[in-house]
Amino acid sequence: QVQLQESGPGLVKPSETLSLTCAVSGYSISSGYYWGWIRQPPGKGLEWIGSIYHSGSTYYNPSLKSRVTISVDTSKNQFSLKLSSVTAADTAVYYCARSSITMVRGVIFGRFDPWGQGTLVTVSS
Amino acid sequence: EIVLTQSPGTLSLSPGERATLSCRASQSVSSSYLAWYQQKPGQAPRLLIYGASSRATGIPDRFSGSGSGTDFTLTISRLEPEDFAVYYCQVVTFGPGTKVDIK
Numbered sequence: 001q002v003q004l005q006e007s008g009p010g011l012v013k014p015s016e017t018l019s020l021t022c023a024v025s026g027y028s029i030s031s032g033y034y035w036g037w038i039r040q041p042p043g044k045g046l047e048w049i050g051s052i053y054h055s056g057s058t059y060y061n062p063s064l065k066s067r068v069t070i071s072v073d074t075s076k077n078q079f080s081l082k083l084s085s086v087t088a089a090d091t092a093v094y095y096c097a098r099s100s101i102t103m104v105r106g107v108i109f110g111r112f113d114p115w116g117q118g119t120l121v122t123v124s125s
Numbered sequence: 126e127i128v129l130t131q132s133p134g135t136l137s138l139s140p141g142e143r144a145t146l147s148c149r150a151s152q153s154v155s156s157s158y159l160a161w162y163q164q165k166p167g168q169a170p171r172l173l174i175y176g177a178s179s180r181a182t183g184i185p186d187r188f189s190g191s192g193s194g195t196d197f198t199l200t201i202s203r204l205e206p207e208d209f210a211v212y213y214c215q216v217v218t219f220g221p222g223t224k225v226d227i228k
Contacts, residue, residue: 046162046170046219061218062126095169101217102158107127109158110217113172113181 001092002027004096005114012123014088018083022096022116027049030054030074036099036112037070037081039092047092051099051110052079058110059101093118127151129220131213137228144201146223148214153194158216161199165210170208173212174199201225 004033008020022035029035036051050060052070060068064083087115097112128151138144148159156177162170174190176216177197187202201208209227214220 045221046213046215048217048219104155104158108217109155111158111160111172111175111215112162112170115169115171115174118169 002098003051004098004114006094006096006116006119008121010118010120010122012086012121013125014087014123015085018081018086018090018094018121018123019096020081020096020119020121021078022080023078024098025077027098029072029077029079034059034099034101034110035072035079036101038095038097038107038112038115039090040095040110041089041092046108048110049081049083049094051100051101059103080104083099088123091121091123093120127154127216127218128163129214129216129218130225131220133223135224135226137226138204139228140204140206142204143189144199144204144225146191146199146201146212146225148197148199148220150195150197150216154197154216156193156197157193159190159197160215161188162213162215162219163210164209164213164222170213 034051037049067084069082095118097115101110130149132147159177161174164170178190211222
């Protein structure tokens, strides 16, 4: 079955760039679907960050778009997240997930299944 | 951006009882795009329902979804001990969640 695993530094300094990678097993990214990132601050709700297709086509949450870059490496069957200029507000568990994304009349819709186990990233000096 | 509101914020029930969770969208949403997730402490969310009423793979039939337009409902017919968790509705943005806890 499809499995996803996040990896990356657990501690990032303020103003620096957060970088995470999601390795996918049991399914080829090139076979289809979008692949996305979602985050959850401690004790709070879920926030979609963005999603990418194997071709490189992306959708981003407008509230984060100026700081986010999502890329894909089909040769390694993985995709990555970069979030620049981080602050303490970016402290969260970051999840990767397989996404079904569509845009209808300028509105993005999607769902996520399955998910990785998540990785906590703390922004602190 | 579509904003989702969930009610109640917390639902206190006993095992065996019926749970009814509400999700309201700020504008009409095709039922094709409404999903529900369950999240237990320390775990990733799990997709329960997609397309407003279709159960995801492996989800027990005590979970059902309904609704259209701006109003959607997740029903758990008889709560099992493992069902006490937080539930989120989602279109790509997520609602704030409803916590179902043990009375």
